[in-house]
Amino acid sequence: MTIDHQLLAAGIDLGYGERKVVDDLSLTIPPGKLTVIVGANACGKSTVLRGLARLLAPTRGAVYLDGKPIHQMATRDVATILGVLPQSPIAPDAIVVADLVGRGRYPHQGWFRRWTQEDDAAVAEALRATNTLDLADRPVDELSGGQRQRVWIAMALAQQTEVLLLDEPTTFLDINHQVEVLDLLTDLVRHSGRTVVVVLHDLNLACRYADHIVAMKEGKLVAEGRPADVMTESVVADVFGMTSRVVIDPISDTPMIVPIGRHHTGATVVA
Amino acid sequence: MTMLDAAGTIRHIRYRLATRRRAVTLALCALLALTFAVALYLGDYDVPPGEVLRSLLSPLTGLTDKGIDFIVLNVRLPRATLAVLSGIAFALSGIIFQTLLRNPLASPDIIGISHGASASAVFCIIVLGLSGTGVSLGALAGAVLTALVIYALSWRGGVTAYRVVLIGIGMAAMMAAIMSYLFTRARIFEVQKALGWLIGSLNASSSSDVIGLAIAIAILLPATVLLVRALDAMQLGDDTAAALGARVEAVRLGLMLVAVAYAAFATAAVGPVTFVAFVAGPIARSLLAGSGKGFVQAALVGALVMLGSDLLAQHALPAVQLPVGVVTGVFGAGFLLWLLIVSNRAGQVN
Numbered sequence: 001m002t003i004d005h006q007l008l009a010a011g012i013d014l015g016y017g018e019r020k021v022v023d024d025l026s027l028t029i030p031p032g033k034l035t036v037i038v039g040a041n042a043c044g045k046s047t048v049l050r051g052l053a054r055l056l057a058p059t060r061g062a063v064y065l066d067g068k069p070i071h072q073m074a075t076r077d078v079a080t081i082l083g084v085l086p087q088s089p090i091a092p093d094a095i096v097v098a099d100l101v102g103r104g105r106y107p108h109q110g111w112f113r114r115w116t117q118e119d120d121a122a123v124a125e126a127l128r129a130t131n132t133l134d135l136a137d138r139p140v141d142e143l144s145g146g147q148r149q150r151v152w153i154a155m156a157l158a159q160q161t162e163v164l165l166l167d168e169p170t171t172f173l174d175i176n177h178q179v180e181v182l183d184l185l186t187d188l189v190r191h192s193g194r195t196v197v198v199v200l201h202d203l204n205l206a207c208r209y210a211d212h213i214v215a216m217k218e219g220k221l222v223a224e225g226r227p228a229d230v231m232t233e234s235v236v237a238d239v240f241g242m243t244s245r246v247v248i249d250p251i252s253d254t255p256m257i258v259p260i261g262r263h264h265t266g267a268t269v270v271a
Numbered sequence: 272m273t274m275l276d277a278a279g280t281i282r283h284i285r286y287r288l289a290t291r292r293r294a295v296t297l298a299l300c301a302l303l304a305l306t307f308a309v310a311l312y313l314g315d316y317d318v319p320p321g322e323v324l325r326s327l328l329s330p331l332t333g334l335t336d337k338g339i340d341f342i343v344l345n346v347r348l349p350r351a352t353l354a355v356l357s358g359i360a361f362a363l364s365g366i367i368f369q370t371l372l373r374n375p376l377a378s379p380d381i382i383g384i385s386h387g388a389s390a391s392a393v394f395c396i397i398v399l400g401l402s403g404t405g406v407s408l409g410a411l412a413g414a415v416l417t418a419l420v421i422y423a424l425s426w427r428g429g430v431t432a433y434r435v436v437l438i439g440i441g442m443a444a445m446m447a448a449i450m451s452y453l454f455t456r457a458r459i460f461e462v463q464k465a466l467g468w469l470i471g472s473l474n475a476s477s478s479s480d481v482i483g484l485a486i487a488i489a490i491l492l493p494a495t496v497l498l499v500r501a502l503d504a505m506q507l508g509d510d511t512a513a514a515l516g517a518r519v520e521a522v523r524l525g526l527m528l529v530a531v532a533y534a535a536f537a538t539a540a541v542g543p544v545t546f547v548a549f550v551a552g553p554i555a556r557s558l559l560a561g562s563g564k565g566f567v568q569a570a571l572v573g574a575l576v577m578l579g580s581d582l583l584a585q586h587a588l589p590a591v592q593l594p595v596g597v598v599t600g601v602f603g604a605g606f607l608l609w610l611l612i613v614s615n616r617a618g619q620v621n
Contacts, residue, residue, distance in 0.1 A: 017428065055510050079516030086510035090373065094561030098284040106504045107516040111497070115285070117278065124277035133277055137284045139561055155507075159515065 004031035005081055005162050005195060007052060011061035014044070014051045021047045022219045024061070029163075029212075034189045035197045036206040039216035040240050045199045046087060046167050048216065052197065053084040053165050065163075079107035083161035087168055089152055091140040097151050098136045101126055104158030126157035130184060146177030153184065164188065166198045170205070178202065182209045203240075207231050208252045215239045231255040288562040295558045299571035303355070306578050310351040313586055316342055350476040353540065354581045354595070355574040356484045357473075358547055360537035362573020363495060365548030366555070366566060367530035370502055371523060372432035375610060378549040379414075379534040382439025385543040386446035387417025388535060389469055392542075393450050396465045397457040406468060407539035414535035417442055422527065429509075429520060471542030471596030473581050480540045487536040491529055498526050499566055506564070544596045546603020547576050553610065576602070 007029040014022035022044040029035055029052070037045045050056040052063055054070045063070045070078060083104075091100060104126065105119045127133040130150040135143065140151060149169060156164060166185070170178040182205060188194045189211070200206045206213060207227040214224045215231075217239045223230045236244045236257055249256040311323050318326075318339055326343040329335045365378035379385050391413020395401040401409065421442055425434040450469075454462055501522040504512040513519050534548065554576075555568035580598040587593070 050510070053514060055513050075513065075518060076516035079514065084510070084514035086508065086514065088508070089511045090506070090508040092506045093556065094559075096284065096288070096561055098281050099288065099561070100507075102281075102285070103503055103507060103515070111500065117282075120278040120281045120285070123281045127281075128277055133280070136280055137287075156514075 004193075006031065006064070006066050007082070007163055007195065007197075009048070009052060009058075009061065009063045012051055012058035012063060013060040014047050014056055014058055020059070020219070022051065025219070025221055026061075027052075027214065027221060027224070029195060029197055031195045032189065032193050033195065033211035034186060034209060035195075035212040035214060036210035037197065037199045037214045037216060038201075038203060038206045038239070039222075043216045043239075044219040045216050047219075049084075049165055049167050049197065049199050050086075053082065054078055055084065055086070076107050079159065079161070081161055082163040082165065083156045083159040085152055085156040085164075085166045085169060087171070089155075091148075093141070095140050096136075097127070097132065097138055097140060097143075097154075098123060100140055100151060101154045101158050104155040107159060122158050122160055123154075126154040129157055129187070130154040146173050146180070149173055149177065149181060150184070153181065157188075162193075163195045164197070166196070168199050168201060171201060178205060185209070203231075203236075203257045204249065207255045207257070208249060227254050231257065291562040292559060292568075295555075295562075295568055296571065299558075299568060299575065303571055303575050303578070306575060306582065307351055307355065310354070310578055310582055311343060311347050313582065314342065314347060318342060345478070349478050349481050350473050350581070351578060352481050353476040353484065354473055354578040356481065356488060357537040357541045357544065358551075358574035358577030359570045360484065360488055360491075360533040360573075361544065361547040361577070362551030362555075362569045363491075363566065364530045364533035364537070365550075365573070366552035366569040367495075367499075367526050367533075368548075369552045370506065370564065371526055371530075372435055373506075374432055374436055375549075375553050377432065377436050377439070378552070379530065380543065380545050380548050381443070382436055383421060383442035383446060384414050384418050384439070384531060384534050385538060385545070385548075386443040386450075387420075388414035388538040389543050390446040390449045390453075391416070392468055393453050393465045396468065397453050397461045402464070410543075411535045411539045414538060415531060417446065418527065418531040422524075430523065467594070468542050469596075470594040471544035471599075472594035473541055474592065474594065476541075484536055484540045487532065491532055491536075494525070494529050495566075498522055498529065499564070502526075502564060542594075542596065544577070544599055546599045546606065547573055547580075550603050550606045551576060553606075 009025055009027045011024050011026050012022065013020055013024060025048060037048060039045045047056065051058055054063065057071050065073065065078060065082060101123050102119065105122060108119070127136055130153050132147065132150050132154055135147060135151065140148060143151065153169060170181050173181065185196050185198060186209060189196050210227050212224065213227045213230055215222045215235060222239050223235050231246060233244055233246050236242065236246065243260045245258045245260060246255050247258060312318065312320055322339055323343055325334055326336065326340050329340055368377045368379055369375050388410040392406050392410040395406045395409035421435060421439050422430065424438045501517045504515040504517040505519060505522065509519050551569045551573035552565065555565040555572045559565050559568060576599065577595070580602065581595040584593040584595045584598045
C-alpha cells in the first residue's frame with residue numbers, strides 16, 4: 001500500500017448558493033503525510049475539506065486527483081482511492097458495529113459482486129486498527145462518544161483507500177480520546193503510508209500531530225508548512241485575532257500556543 | 272486475536288444477523304399464508320376447507336362447482352390477493368420514503384401524496400362525475416402531481432429530508448382544504464360516494480384491479496431492487512453516501528419516483544387506505560432488531576396488516592361490513608401515538 005496519490009486544489013472558489021466561503025484557494029496535499037487544516041470558526045476549513053472530497057463542486061477552479069479533475073471522475077472510482085469521514089455521519093437505528101463498518105465496503109461491491117471473505121478481512125482489519133474489535137457485535141447506539149468515533153473511523157478505513165479526509169474527528173471527545181484518535185491517524189500515515197487530511201479545532205494538538213499544517217482565515221490560505229516553521233505568534237494573531245506566546249511543547253518539541261487574554265496574565269507578560 | 276480469527280468473528284456476526292433476518296422473513300411468510308387461507312375460508316357462505324382447495328385447483332383438475340367456484344375464485348381470491356398486493360405496495364412506498372428521509376413520519380400517507388390522490392379522486396367524482404377506472408386514473412395523476420410539486424418546492428440545489436416533510440405536511444393540509452371545498456358544493460349522494468372511496472375499501476375488488484396492480488408491482492420491483500442497494504450508503508447521511516461513491520441525488524430521485532408510483536397505484540386500486548404505509552416499516556425494523564434494512568419484511572408486514580385488517584373489517588362486527596380503512600385507521604392512529612410518545616421520551620422524532 002504505497003502508491004502515492006496526488007490530491008490538489010487549483011484556484012478553487014467554494015460556496016453555498018450565493019454565499020462564497022472559500023476564495024481562490026490553491027493547495028497541494030503532500031502524499032504520505034498527515035496534513036491538518038486549522039482556522040477560526042467559519043473560516044471555510046470544513047468547506048475546503050468537502051471540496052477536496054468532491055462533496056462540494058467548486059464554482060471556479062478544480063480539484064485534481066492524480067491529475068484528473070475529481071468532479072469529472074466516476075464517483076465510485078474516486079471512492080476506491082479517497083475516503084471521507086464527514087462531520088456528522090448518521091448511524092441507522094439499532095445497527096451493530098460490524099454492519100456499520102461493513103458499509104465502508106460499498107464502493108467495492110456491486111449488484112453482481114456481493115459480500116466476500118475479502119470484505120470480512122477488511123472489516124476485521126479496520127476494527128483491529130481502531131481497537132474496536134471487541135465492540136463488533138454491539139449496537140452503535142449503545143457506545144460512548146469515543147467508541148463511536150473510532151467505529152466511524154473504522155468504517156472509513158474499511159473502504160481501504162490510500163487517501164483519507166476527516167472533518168473534525170475529535171470534536172465532542174474527551175482529551176484522552178482525542179489523543180487516541182490522532183495517534184491512530186498517525187499510525188495510518190507512518191505504518192501504511194496513507195495520506196491523511198484532517199480538520200482540527202485544537203491548535204496545540206494540530207501542531208503536535210501535523211506533518212504539514214494549513215492555516216486559513218476568511219476563506220483564504222494564510223500559511224502552510226511544517227508547524228515549527230509556520231505557527232508563529234504573528235500567524236496566530238492573524239488567523240485567530242488573538243495575542244499569544246508560542247513556546248516549545250515539552251513533550252513533542254513542536255510549537256505550543258499559549259493564549260494571552262485580558263485576565264490571568266501575570267506580571268511578566270507584556271501583551 | 273489473529274487477523275484470521277478476527278475475520279471469523281465478523282463472518283460469525285454477519286451470519287447471526289442473516290439468521291435472524293431469515294427467521295423473521297419465514298415467520299412473516301408463514302403468518303401471511305395462514306391469514307390468506309383464513310381469508311379464503313371465512314365468509315357468509317360456508318365453504319369447507321376441502322372445497323376451497325378443490326376450487327383453487329379446479330382450473331388444473333377440471334373438477335368444478337359453479338356456485339362455490341364463484342365465491343372462492345371470483346369473490347374471495349381477488350379480494351385477498353388485492354389486499355396482499357396493495358399492502359405490499361403501500362409498505363414499500365412507506366419504507367422507501369421513511370428510509371430516504373430518515374424520518375418515520377415521512378410516509379406517503381402523512382406527507383401529502385395520499386392526500387393529493389384523494390383530492391384528485393374527489394374532484395373526478397364530484398366535478399367530473401366519473402367512477403371506476405376514471406377515478407383510479409385521477410387518483411394516480413393526483414399522487415404523481417402532488418409528489419412533483421412537493422419535490423419542486425423542496426428543491427434547493429438538492430433536497431433535504433426535513434424540507435420534504437414540512438412541505439409535504441403543508442401540501443396535505445392544502446389538499447384537505449380543496450376536498451372540503453369540493454364537498455361543500457357537492458350533492459349528498461356524490462359526497463357519500465366520494466367518502467366511500469376516501470376511506471378505502473376492498474369491497475368491490477375485481478380481477479381487473481388485481482391484474483392492474485400486479486403489473487405495476489412487477490414493473491416497479493426490479494427498479495426497487497436495483498436502487499435499494501444504494502441505501503446501504505445513503506442511510507449514513509448524504510455526505511457519507513457520496514463519499515462512499517453513491518450517486519445520491521440520482522438515486523434519491525429514482526427511489527422517490529418508485530415510491531410515489533407504489534403509493535399511487537395502490538391508492539388507485541383500493542383507495543387511500545391509511546397508515547399501512549406508515550406502520551409497515553417500523554414494525555419490520557423492530558422485528559429485525561438491527562439485522563437488516565427490512566424492505567422484504569416490511570412488504571410482508573404490509574400485506575399482513577392489509578389482509579388482517581380486511582378480515583377484521585368483514586367479520587369483527589356481526590352483519591356489518593366495515594371498509595378496511597376504518598380498521599387500519601384505528602390501528603395506525605394508535606401506533607402513531609405510541610411512536611410519538613416513545614420518541615418524545617428519547618428526546619427526538621427519529
